[in-house]
Amino acid sequence: MSETMKKVAIARKIERTNSREFIEALFDDFIEFHGDRYFADDRAIIGGIASFEGRSVTVIGIQKGHDLEENLQCNFGSPNPEGYRKALRLMKQAEKFKRPVITLVNTAGAFCGIGAEERGQGEAIARNLMEMAGLKTPIISIFTGEGGSGGALALAVADTIWMLENGMYSVLSPEGFASILWRDSSRVEEAATLMKMTAKDLIKNHVIDKIIYEAPEGIENNLEFTTDKIKEALRETLPVLSEMPVEELLDKRYQRFRQYGVFSER
Amino acid sequence: MNLFGKKTYFSIEGTPEKKRNDKRKKKQEPSIPDGMWIKCNTCKNIIYKKEVSEYKLCPSCGAHFRMSPAERIAVTCDEGTFTELFADLKTENPMDYPEYENIISKAQEKSGIEEAVVTGCGEIGGYKTVLAIMDSHFMMGSMGSVVGEKVTRAVEYATENKLPVIIFTTSGGARMQEGIISLMQMAKTSAAIGRHNEAGLLYVTVLTDPTTGGVTASFAMLGDIILSEPKALIGFAGQRVIQGTIHQKLPEGFQRAEFQLEHGFVDKIVNRLDMKETLETILKLHQK
Numbered sequence: 001m002s003e004t005m006k007k008v009a010i011a012r013k014i015e016r017t018n019s020r021e022f023i024e025a026l027f028d029d030f031i032e033f034h035g036d037r038y039f040a041d042d043r044a045i046i047g048g049i050a051s052f053e054g055r056s057v058t059v060i061g062i063q064k065g066h067d068l069e070e071n072l073q074c075n076f077g078s079p080n081p082e083g084y085r086k087a088l089r090l091m092k093q094a095e096k097f098k099r100p101v102i103t104l105v106n107t108a109g110a111f112c113g114i115g116a117e118e119r120g121q122g123e124a125i126a127r128n129l130m131e132m133a134g135l136k137t138p139i140i141s142i143f144t145g146e147g148g149s150g151g152a153l154a155l156a157v158a159d160t161i162w163m164l165e166n167g168m169y170s171v172l173s174p175e176g177f178a179s180i181l182w183r184d185s186s187r188v189e190e191a192a193t194l195m196k197m198t199a200k201d202l203i204k205n206h207v208i209d210k211i212i213y214e215a216p217e218g219i220e221n222n223l224e225f226t227t228d229k230i231k232e233a234l235r236e237t238l239p240v241l242s243e244m245p246v247e248e249l250l251d252k253r254y255q256r257f258r259q260y261g262v263f264s265e266r
Numbered sequence: 267m268n269l270f271g272k273k274t275y276f277s278i279e280g281t282p283e284k285k286r287n288d289k290r291k292k293k294q295e296p297s298i299p300d301g302m303w304i305k306c307n308t309c310k311n312i313i314y315k316k317e318v319s320e321y322k323l324c325p326s327c328g329a330h331f332r333m334s335p336a337e338r339i340a341v342t343c344d345e346g347t348f349t350e351l352f353a354d355l356k357t358e359n360p361m362d363y364p365e366y367e368n369i370i371s372k373a374q375e376k377s378g379i380e381e382a383v384v385t386g387c388g389e390i391g392g393y394k395t396v397l398a399i400m401d402s403h404f405m406m407g408s409m410g411s412v413v414g415e416k417v418t419r420a421v422e423y424a425t426e427n428k429l430p431v432i433i434f435t436t437s438g439g440a441r442m443q444e445g446i447i448s449l450m451q452m453a454k455t456s457a458a459i460g461r462h463n464e465a466g467l468l469y470v471t472v473l474t475d476p477t478t479g480g481v482t483a484s485f486a487m488l489g490d491i492i493l494s495e496p497k498a499l500i501g502f503a504g505q506r507v508i509q510g511t512i513h514q515k516l517p518e519g520f521q522r523a524e525f526q527l528e529h530g531f532v533d534k535i536v537n538r539l540d541m542k543e544t545l546e547t548i549l550k551l552h553q554k
Contacts, residue, residue, distance in 0.1 A: 110483075112503035112511045117521060120531050122482035122502035126456060130488055133457035134464065149440075149449060150483045150502075157453050171440050171449040171480075181442055195445050196361060205360075207446055257457050258418070260450035261411035262360035 004192040008174065010166040011145045012108075015220045018077075019046060019061025019104040022144060025227040026234075027052050027059060035086060039119060042083030044075045044111070045155075047090045049099070052234055055242075058094035060087045060155060061104030064145070077146075078111040081124035084154050088128050091135055100138040100238055103155040108173065110151030125154040132157035133257065138241035138249060142230065143167040143199075143208070159241055159253050162210040162233065163199040164219070164226065169207060170197035206259075308497070321538050330495045330538050332475060334377070335384035335399040338434055342542050348388035348397070352419045355412045357381060361445040369405070369443065377403040381412045382437070385420040387429070391546030393553070395432050396424040402436040402476065409481055410441030414451025417485060421458040421469075430468035430549060431459075435486040438504075439479015452484035459488050468552045470545065473500050473523065473532065487531070491548060493541075494523040494532045 001009070010016070023030050027050035034041040047060035064070075064077035071077075087103075094101045110121055132139060141158035147169030163169065172180070174192035179185045196202070199211045212229045215222035241249065303312050309327035318324075321341055322331040339348045359366040374380060382404040388397055398420050400407045409417075417433070424431045440448040462469055471489035476499035483502055486492075494500060501521035509516060519525050526532040536544045 110502070112508045114508065114512065114514075114516065114520070117501050117503065117508070118525075118529050120487070120529065123487040123531055125483040125502070126452075126485070126487040129453050129456035129484055130460040130463070133453065134460045150452060150480055153449055153453060154483075157457070169446060171442060171445055177442060194361065194363065197446070202446065205447070207450065254457050254461070257450065257453040260447055260454055261415045262358045262444070262447055263411045263415055264356045264358055266354045266356055 002189045002193055004195075004198055005174075005189050007166050007198050008168060008192055010218075011168050013220075014066055015218075016064075016106075016145055017219050017223055017226075018066070019063045019106060019144070021223065022104055022142075022227070022230075023050065023059055023061060025223055026230060027057065030059070033090060036082040036089055038085060039082045040080075042075075042080050042086060043073050044077055044079040044107075045083035045087050047087060052102075052238065053231075055238060056097070056099045057238075058090050058099050058101045059104070060090055060101065062107040062152075062155065064106055075111060077107045078109060079107065079151060080111050080113075080116050081119040081121050084110075084121075084124040084128050087155055088124075088131055091132065091137075091139075095135050095137045098137055100140065100242055101135070102234070103139065103141045103158065105141055105143045105147055105152045105155050106145035107148050107151050108146050109148030110154070125150045128154040129157055133253060134250060136246045136250065138238070138244075139253075140234070140237065140241070142212070143169055148173060157253070157257065159249065159256070160210070160237060161208045162212055162230075163202065163208045164212050165199055165214045166219070167199055168197045169202055170195050323538060328496075328537075330475065330497065332402050332436065334403060335379065335401050335434075338399045339384075339388065339397075341538070342434075342545070343388035343390060343397070344392065348386055350384060350386040351423065352385050352416045353380065355381070355415055357410060357412045360411065360447045361443065363443040363445075366443050373405045377401055379404060381416070382407045382409070383413045383416050385416045387423075390432075390542060390549055393430075393546065393549035395430045395549060396420050396427075398431070398433040400434060400436045400474075400481075402438075405441065406438035407436045407481070408438050408441035408448075409451050409455075410444040410448050411451065413441070414448070414454050417451075417455045418458045421455070421462050421485075424467060425458075425462045425465050428465070428467060430470065430552065431462060432470045432472065432545060433485060433489075434472045434474055435477045435481055436474045437477055437479065437481035437486075439481060449480065452480050455485045456488060459485055463488075463490075468549070470548060472536075472541070472545075473526075474498050476500070478502065478504060492531070492533050493536050493544065494526065494534075495538060495541075496523055496535055498523045500526045500532070 030050040032048040063074045139158040141156040143163040177191040178187040202208045215225035306324040308329035311326040473494040
């Protein structure tokens with residue numbers, strides 16, 4: 001198995017630490033808030049307020065389960081439009097109360113279903129991209145496992161983006177890539193390598209800013225190893241972003257996403 | 267033929283009447299197969315090609331055929347007012363995708379344009395506006411770096427010059443061959459629209475067949491006003507993907523413009539024959 005596919009397998013492992021466990025380990029006083037105020041409460045996205053070493057924060061994570069029962073509840077970590085709208089509601093709340101937002105991203109992608117289309121999955125994601133780009137409070141995104149396309153990006157228009165060592169982020173799954181572009185699902189490994197979807201690849205083209213390492217025995221067997229590193233990074237970054245004048249913060253965020261593109265000019 | 271590489275064809279001064287007409291006739295060819303007769307995919311009738319007007323509607327059932335940007339400009343902008351902008355961007359191969367350069371050249375040959383969107387400035391009923399017109403004939407209108415950059419520059423140009431933006435969308439989504447960089451175009455374009463929005467300026471999208479994936483999930487769905495052509499396919503996920511996920515038959519008319527209108531995601535479905543007038547009225551009502 002190629003190095004990339006090994007990482008993909010780790011990122012997808014059912015035992016892998018999920019957002020609720022990360023929140024538990026990283027923050028105090030977490031109170032979960034529910035619902036998008038329009039339609040429903042999507043349990044694929046959890047969010048609320050908490051404190052990080054005395055600082056109030058809003059935290060939002062895409063939730064996966066460890067067994068079938070849990071996964072049926074959280075739809076295997078594939079949010080519906082109401083999930084993205086709940087996330088946006090909590091982010092706007094954070095903006096009002098001047099709290100930084102921390103998002104934990106771990107999804108195979110936004111859910112593809114009839115209801116999701118009826119309720120405007122495309123509109124929900126689009127709205128988040130635009131609103132996050134202009135949100136007047138700091139946003140930190142941490143990719144903890146899978147980062148599947150628009151469904152991940154909808155929580156990751158952030159000032160700084162970190163990724164765990166075995167995280168990934170791509171425009172679609174390597175399986176999808178192989179079957180759509182080559183009509184040959186057996187070429188998954190080749191697709192995964194070509195797509196440059198690992199933390200090491202992504203830091204090179206500035207899609208992410210920091211790699212957070214995991215214990216060799218597996219993150220689920222030594223979570224503290226990783227959460228200590230995340231805490232250290234938050235301790236360092238939160239004050240810097242929080243003290244930055246809003247205009248400068250938004251300008252930097254705009255420029256961050258503005259720079260993406262590989263082309264030449266005649 | 268490289269129509270959009272040469273700005274002079276659409277300069278404000280305009281080209282002599284005869285020359286422009288010649289160009290327009292040639293431009294009708296890409297989306298309709300060669301030969302005197304074509305088959306309408308909607309009503310299945312065989313149509314005499316010369317009966318299809320510049321609006322590219324089926325003379326038998328009124329189905330809206332897919333258009334090229336040149337054809338769209340011809341029926342949308344006041345004659346001779348369109349000036350192309352940002353035409354000089356050239357696609358590169360960020361992911362070292364095999365044969366990408368070849369794929370691009372073939373798409374250019376087939377479509378007669380350089381990339382999947384044409385951007386510029388024009389007038390509709392005398393009202394000046396920035397326009398971006400996507401082309402499904404070019405790699406299914408997929409959004410890579412160049413499409414994202416052109417749309418972003420067009421929107422930024424509009425913000426700077428306090429102009430409205432009208433985007434005609436048609437796209438299969440992100441350009442897979444450019445990997446994660448194509449995904450980032452969704453954030454880039456949406457951020458630019460956010461600034462245009464903050465400046466209190468008008469943004470209208472016209473969703474045309476088909477508008478899906480990453481374009482739906484970014485600038486297509488962010489219009490202050492969202493229009494659509496009749497029966498256009500509009501959605502986030504592709505129908506095969508949804509069927510593969512839920513293993514059930516999709517309802518009749520699923521993800522069509524009428525479905526999106528019913529579910530509240532489109533402001534108005536506008537027949538192509540009325541599109542120019544509708545846009546003109548919208549622009550007029552937003553004059554300060």
